[in-house]
């Protein structure tokens with residue numbers, strides 16, 4: 001069985017969000033980079049669990065990015081990926097990124113492709129679906145459980161106010177949400193092994209971007225909190241009813 | 248030319264998120280001076296013609312039972328067929344769970360640029376630029392779409408539903424529907440509660456509540472306000488509450504009218520997922536809790552005293568109103 005896990009590089013969750021170049025670029029000054037949490041905690045770890053259950057499984061990682069992504073790719077290898085492919089390209093939209101992954105996927109003939117449910121920077125939640133369409137594969141999004149029996153996957157996905165369980169034959173593209181696995185930290189042996197695992201760099205295939213970022217901005221700050229005394233809860237309820245008009 | 252709105256249903260009923268998408272799509276159609284049309288898939292029990300009051304003029308229905316459950320591949324093919332047949336230049340859907348599966352596939356099928364999670368009407372004065380949240384709500388971006396066809400998925404609770412007069416013309420659209428490859432075997436409803444992403448009011452609890460046995464008052468308050476319940480990440484990780492209640496940067500992002508945070512400190516990762524709430528109330532015994540900086544109203548006090556009083560007070564208000 002061959003699994004491809006798509007990993008994206010995102011700013012650490014505590015990174016200061018600011019913009020430069022007339023609000024057209026994210027200010028990377030002083031930013032720590034991490035593997036997008038959904039890609040790492042759920043997609044990658046579930047792939048590793050599948051490999052632990054079946055030693056014949058091979059896990060490839062794919063990232064679209066510059067050489068500055070290598071540290072997070074090495075971390076993913078340390079966690080348990082076998083081999084990584086980095087497509088050397090920067091700053092493009094989801095369609096471009098999906099086109100690159102699709103080219104890698106076509107060459108590798110994977111049974112299973114995992115992405116995170118969304119990245120915590122662009123929140124596009126679209127790479128998995130785009131990729132599936134490009135590869136003409138089924139797509140199950142927001143998976144909170146993934147079980148495999150032979151070549152049939154049983155997947156539970158979150159829906160509004162509940163959960164839905166479905167069955168699908170491989171190959172399939174799945175986007176991973178909380179619940180699919182538990183986050184792990186790499187151990188010393190993994191870190192040592194990762195140094196010599198293959199990280200192949202490829203040049204991008206010809207592909208377009210369909211969208212561009214015109215500008216960024218920050219939401220307006222709150223005006224300030226109105227504190228109500230703990231002995232006067234009626235006043236809070238009155239304010240919510242009469243002033244904010246929300247209850 | 249038209250704006251085509253994907254109208255999403257569950258168990259034969261139109262979702263609230265779709266009413267937002269219809270209102271939004273109808274406003275885009277007005278702005279562009281084109282018609283607002285809808286597409287509905289599967290067997291729907293709700294009366295479709297009445298959706299005209301939200302501004303959709305014509306609804307294309309594909310009432311094939313193979314469309315009763317979502318297989319994004321099958322759905323995207325049918326919606327793309329409708330879009331092509333009706334000459335749609337803008338496609339609108341909700342960025343809810345189904346929209347997240349379908350919109351990216353449509354983007355590839357129609358080679359149409361996608362803005363996922365729009366929070367405002369597009370600026371069409373000079374091109375087509377749409378505002379969406381990025382960095383999990385810590386910032387926004389204006390995204391320009393350069394393709395002939397544009398796809399916009401609307402962030403839930405970001406656009407107000409407007410109902411007026413009008414009925415929609417409902418027509419059957421015929422096209423081949425492929426057999427789904429994804430077979431739904433079970434649907435589990437979270438016991439009659441309000442879905443978190445659609446809720447107008449959310450009552451949320453953190454580690455300050457000490458243990459799962461103390462959630463009775465949270466649920467009571469939520470029930471009273473017809474609200475959904477949510478929690479911070481450590482609460483879900485500890486198994487006090489289910490994972491699907493975890494809100495924040497690595498959980499679910501929400502934007503209700505009212506978010507009541509009880510015993511939650513207001514860590515940056517938590518705030519990222521809830522700071523689009525229109526009104527935020529914080530109840531925390533520590534006056535230095537960072538959440539107060541992001542709140543509209545607050546009480547510095549013990550949740551175990553304040554929440555029961557709040558329940559009484561709301562009951563009194565509702566009784567008196």
Ligand SMILES: Cc1cc2nc3c(=O)[nH]c(=O)nc-3n(C[C@H](O)[C@H](O)[C@H](O)COP(=O)(O)OP(=O)(O)OC[C@H]3O[C@@H](n4cnc5c(N)ncnc54)[C@H](O)[C@@H]3O)c2cc1C
Pocket residue numbers: 013037452453454455456478479480481482493494495496497498509510511512513514515516517520530531532533536548549550551
């Ligand atoms: C990569 C990463 C991602 C993360 N993603 C998320 C996320 O998506 N969502 C999320 O929520 N967190 C997330 N976190 C965790 C986050 O950093 C905080 O640890 C978490 O939000 C704290 O939860 P809490 O407020 O419930 O608990 P605490 O920080 O322990 O706060 C408890 C609060 O309760 C108050 N309190 C205690 N007793 C009472 C009482 N009797 N009455 C009233 N108040 C009381 C205390 O004053 C305190 O402010 C993430 C962390 C990391 C590193």
